[in-house]
Amino acid sequence: MSLLEYGYAVWAPLVWILALVVVGVIVLILRNRGRKSYKKGTAQGDIFLSGIAVPAEEQRHVKAANIYWGFFEALKGFYKGMMRPHTGIVNDYILWFVAVLTVTVLILLLTS
Amino acid sequence: MDFLTTHAPALIVALPLLAAFAIPLVSRAGHSARSIFSLAVLGATASLVAILAVDVYSTGIRVYTFGATLPEMALPAGYTVPVRIMFQVDGMSMFMGIVITTVALAAMLYSLQFLKGQSGQPRFYSLMMLLYVGMMGLAFTGDMFNMFVFLELASIAGTGLAAYRTGMADAVEGGFKYIVISAVSALMVLFAIGLLYSQYNVLSIAALAHYMEYSMLDMMALGLLAGAFVMKLAGVPLHMWAPDTYTVAPAGTTPMILAASYTSMYALYRVTFTLYGGHIDTAAIGWIVIIVGVLSMFIGVMMAVHQTDIKRMMAYHAISQGGYMLLGVGVGLAVLADPVALASYGRDAINGGVFHIINHVFYKALLFMTAEAIFFRIGTRDTNKMGGLARNMKWTTLFYGIGALAISGIPPFNGFASKLLIYQTVLNFSPVLSAIAMFVSLVTLASFAKVFYAAFTGPEMPAYREVREVPRSMLIGMGILAACVVFFGLFPGLIVDTIVAPATEALINQTGYIDAVMGAVP
Amino acid sequence: MEQVLLNFPFVAAVLLMGIALYIIVFKRNLIKLVMGVAILSSAINLFLVSLGYRVGGVAPIYTDVPEGPMVLPVPQALTLTNIVIGVAVLALMLTLVVHIYRHTGDIDAEKSRILKG
Amino acid sequence: MLSRIVRTVANQLVLFVLVFGLYLIMHGHDSPGGGFQGGAVVASGAVMLLVAFGSGQIIKWLTVRRLVTVACCGALVFIVLALGGTGTSFFHNFLLGTPVFGGVPTPGPGHGHVWSGGIIPLMEIAIGFTVMAGLSAVVLAMARFSGGEEIEE
Numbered sequence: 001m002s003l004l005e006y007g008y009a010v011w012a013p014l015v016w017i018l019a020l021v022v023v024g025v026i027v028l029i030l031r032n033r034g035r036k037s038y039k040k041g042t043a044q045g046d047i048f049l050s051g052i053a054v055p056a057e058e059q060r061h062v063k064a065a066n067i068y069w070g071f072f073e074a075l076k077g078f079y080k081g082m083m084r085p086h087t088g089i090v091n092d093y094i095l096w097f098v099a100v101l102t103v104t105v106l107i108l109l110l111t112s
Numbered sequence: 113m114d115f116l117t118t119h120a121p122a123l124i125v126a127l128p129l130l131a132a133f134a135i136p137l138v139s140r141a142g143h144s145a146r147s148i149f150s151l152a153v154l155g156a157t158a159s160l161v162a163i164l165a166v167d168v169y170s171t172g173i174r175v176y177t178f179g180a181t182l183p184e185m186a187l188p189a190g191y192t193v194p195v196r197i198m199f200q201v202d203g204m205s206m207f208m209g210i211v212i213t214t215v216a217l218a219a220m221l222y223s224l225q226f227l228k229g230q231s232g233q234p235r236f237y238s239l240m241m242l243l244y245v246g247m248m249g250l251a252f253t254g255d256m257f258n259m260f261v262f263l264e265l266a267s268i269a270g271t272g273l274a275a276y277r278t279g280m281a282d283a284v285e286g287g288f289k290y291i292v293i294s295a296v297s298a299l300m301v302l303f304a305i306g307l308l309y310s311q312y313n314v315l316s317i318a319a320l321a322h323y324m325e326y327s328m329l330d331m332m333a334l335g336l337l338a339g340a341f342v343m344k345l346a347g348v349p350l351h352m353w354a355p356d357t358y359t360v361a362p363a364g365t366t367p368m369i370l371a372a373s374y375t376s377m378y379a380l381y382r383v384t385f386t387l388y389g390g391h392i393d394t395a396a397i398g399w400i401v402i403i404v405g406v407l408s409m410f411i412g413v414m415m416a417v418h419q420t421d422i423k424r425m426m427a428y429h430a431i432s433q434g435g436y437m438l439l440g441v442g443v444g445l446a447v448l449a450d451p452v453a454l455a456s457y458g459r460d461a462i463n464g465g466v467f468h469i470i471n472h473v474f475y476k477a478l479l480f481m482t483a484e485a486i487f488f489r490i491g492t493r494d495t496n497k498m499g500g501l502a503r504n505m506k507w508t509t510l511f512y513g514i515g516a517l518a519i520s521g522i523p524p525f526n527g528f529a530s531k532l533l534i535y536q537t538v539l540n541f542s543p544v545l546s547a548i549a550m551f552v553s554l555v556t557l558a559s560f561a562k563v564f565y566a567a568f569t570g571p572e573m574p575a576y577r578e579v580r581e582v583p584r585s586m587l588i589g590m591g592i593l594a595a596c597v598v599f600f601g602l603f604p605g606l607i608v609d610t611i612v613a614p615a616t617e618a619l620i621n622q623t624g625y626i627d628a629v630m631g632a633v634p
Numbered sequence: 635m636e637q638v639l640l641n642f643p644f645v646a647a648v649l650l651m652g653i654a655l656y657i658i659v660f661k662r663n664l665i666k667l668v669m670g671v672a673i674l675s676s677a678i679n680l681f682l683v684s685l686g687y688r689v690g691g692v693a694p695i696y697t698d699v700p701e702g703p704m705v706l707p708v709p710q711a712l713t714l715t716n717i718v719i720g721v722a723v724l725a726l727m728l729t730l731v732v733h734i735y736r737h738t739g740d741i742d743a744e745k746s747r748i749l750k751g
Numbered sequence: 752m753l754s755r756i757v758r759t760v761a762n763q764l765v766l767f768v769l770v771f772g773l774y775l776i777m778h779g780h781d782s783p784g785g786g787f788q789g790g791a792v793v794a795s796g797a798v799m800l801l802v803a804f805g806s807g808q809i810i811k812w813l814t815v816r817r818l819v820t821v822a823c824c825g826a827l828v829f830i831v832l833a834l835g836g837t838g839t840s841f842f843h844n845f846l847l848g849t850p851v852f853g854g855v856p857t858p859g860p861g862h863g864h865v866w867s868g869g870i871i872p873l874m875e876i877a878i879g880f881t882v883m884a885g886l887s888a889v890v891l892a893m894a895r896f897s898g899g900e901e902i903e904e
């Protein structure tokens with residue numbers, strides 16, 4: 001019932017979860033073999049920035065705009081090109097629609 | 113019980129329609145009366161859908177003729193063409209019916225609390241009911257012209273919902289864009305219907321498919337219909353309206369408008385498979401669908417990573433996931449005329465594409481609801497301003513996590529099951545397309561991880577120290593969808609066998625659809 | 635000659651559609667855009683009604699009919715339905731344009747736009 | 752508010768507009784016309800009054816709230832009539848052959864037969880009320896709206 005069979009393969013989520021549980025147990029065992037000297041709530045848990053004063057929460061948090069900065073920097077040209085058709089003007093939406101309709105109709109007329 | 117089974121197709125549309133016009137009157141009796149009334153009607157309709165589903169899956173296609181002396185009598189005595197308006201409910205219609213009803217229930221539950229204290233609530237519930245009627249009618253109708261009417265009904269109600277918060281400038285703009293593109297594309301549908309009617313003098317889909325001659329005008333009509341429905345389902349390059357409209361629609365209604373897009377996708381499948389699927393080689397239209405699908409997947413996801421508005425990002429992901437469905441079904445459509453390829457991978461590709469509809473509607477509805485829950489509490493959708501929300505909104509975080517993992521195709525959630533079907537079957541058709549699909553999933557995961565990191569983790573922001581979890585009714589609405597996502601992920605075989613495979617069978621089996629109406633005609 | 639005259643409504647409908655699409659695509663004034671949608675709707679109505687016309691036909695009503703052919707009733711029903719829907723859509727569009735004007739002080743599609751990208 | 756001439760003419764004309772609209776609604780099932788057309792004509796009468804007298808006078812008794820009530824009731828009657836035939840099938844004409852609008856007109860040359868059509872004339876009347884109230888409400892709301900007021904039901 002849980003199996004998803006198709007043509008040449010099978011996907012069995014319950015078996016996958018069983019495997020996940022087994023792996024999880026192994027991970028927990030390994031984790032418990034680690035050092036136990038960490039105490040919550042003591043100075044061990046404080047933030048340490050090479051002796052510099054810890055900034056306020058807003059400055060500490062990595063904002064969404066700063067994540068994947070390199071990715072966007074590398075693809076700057078691509079996104080510049082992408083922004084050109086995404087004008088947000090409703091007339092342009094209809095222009096695209098008319099263009100696609102023309103192309104679709106032409107393809108269907110030529111292939112049939 | 114027998115009465116209900118016989119008349120369920122009509123009652124499923126009639127009851128919410130009745131409620132839509134009764135709600136403005138009922139709501140004069142107070143808030144709770146209206147809430148209870150709306151929920152009761154939707155609940156009754158849902159049970160009718162369940163009754164009809166059991167019937168359709170056990171006995172096959174159902175025909176319901178309006179005004180006839182017998183609802184099953186599609187052709188009046190002595191006629192060789194159907195003259196009355198009729199509903200034709202087969203596996204695919206029923207599948208859409210189940211999707212729409214579940215989403216509507218969750219959306220209604222979510223909205224009850226969300227709307228408290230806002231003005232114009234009677235209109236909101238009326239429009240919800242009308243949108244539901246439009247979508248169900250579109251899924252059930254066996255008539256091209258009624259397809260147009262229900263499409264317009266859904267568009268008008270959807271616009272009313274998208275522009276519900278008229279006090280906000282962007283909401284009005286999103287609603288206006290939606291109605292313009294809906295009106296223009298629906299008029300193109302009507303033009304195509306006129307072209308078809310001019311040749312065959314019938315409007316019933318079954319009769320049209322029976323008499324179809326695949327002339328020049330027919331192919332032109334197919335092009336117009338396909339283009340118009342692609343516009344409504346937000347396939348690239350006709351997707352630009354979707355982020356605008358999905359972003360501004362209030363909480364519970366975004367999933368409803370999303371479901372309305374997929375009803376247009378259903379209409380596209382109905383036209384390409386049932387109306388035109390018979391004797392011509394469908395490779396050309398199949399490739400058009402595949403190209404639109406691949407473009408949607410790639411451009412949708414690349415635009416999504418770039419967004420800062422959380423709902424806008426999810427809207428672009430909705431476009432991208434729509435591409436998966438089009439890819440799966442497009443592959444099936446391209447090999448429809450080739451029985452060997454159809455049996456070896458075409459059918460499974462369609463299974464994957466159709467299964468992805470229900471999966472995607474569930475997890476995307478869940479994600480939209482979590483986004484709106486954040487907006488409800490902190491009053492902004494800008495991810496740059498969020499941070500540390502997991503500390504105070506534990507349930508919302510959990511639901512967001514489930515939805516994000518499901519949309520990225522991480523096992524064991526439901527997104528993985530349908531995506532696996534699509535990857536593996538498309539691999540047989542064209543390995544490049546499969547590789548693109550996997551790459552898109554990767555970028556999807558990256559973009560959701562970005563938002564998860566920026567919004568939910570991190571130090572507790574001083575501005576959001578007082579933020580509380582959202583009210584219970586909103587949590588219940590999200591909880592239902594999250595439970596569906598997990599259940600569908602754990603038991604994909606059950607879902608595929610019971611509701612997806614009959615839908616695929618209904619799409620491929622064109623003669624069955626025609627014979628249900630035209631069986632007696634030579 | 636008669637053939638040309640009979641096809642004249644279709645030519646007119648297609649011309650109207652062209653005009654309407656031109657207006658919708660190139661006119662940035664939102665009111666004009668709404669007018670374009672109205673013209674498109676009328677063009678399709680004209681197309682549908684012309685489909686149902688038969689030479690020398692009379693109105694398809696079963697009382698008070700002279701002998702002879704009738705025009706097709708179904709396209710007229712379609713047209714009527716489209717008119718009704720068109721009224722609702724136009725009213726909705728105009729309301730939203732009024733709202734846009736109140737919020738942004740402009741009805742130019744480009745200048746009043748907030749959502750993009 | 753426009754000049755006295757316009758107001759007087761509008762006052763007289765509105766009766767004829769009303770009668771014509773109601774005539775179109777009543778004869779929708781046996782001659783050209785019907786609920787939507789008649790309702791639109793009646794609503795145009797409301798527009799005429801609105802133009803002649805300005806929105807201030809009209810709004811006192813023609814409130815959006817009342818119009819919405821009428822429109823909803825009309826739509827409800829329509830659907831209930833359609834549901835009435837559900838014993839056989841949805842939209843089944845169950846009044847045909849009964850004393851209420853039960854006549855069957857003879858096809859061919861002859862005059863229209865008002866007392867026929869079963870549920871269709873009743874539906875036309877319901878639709879007529881819905882459309883006249885709905886369109887008037889739209890016009891009224893827009894008139895008030897352009898004056899800068901917010902609409903509340």
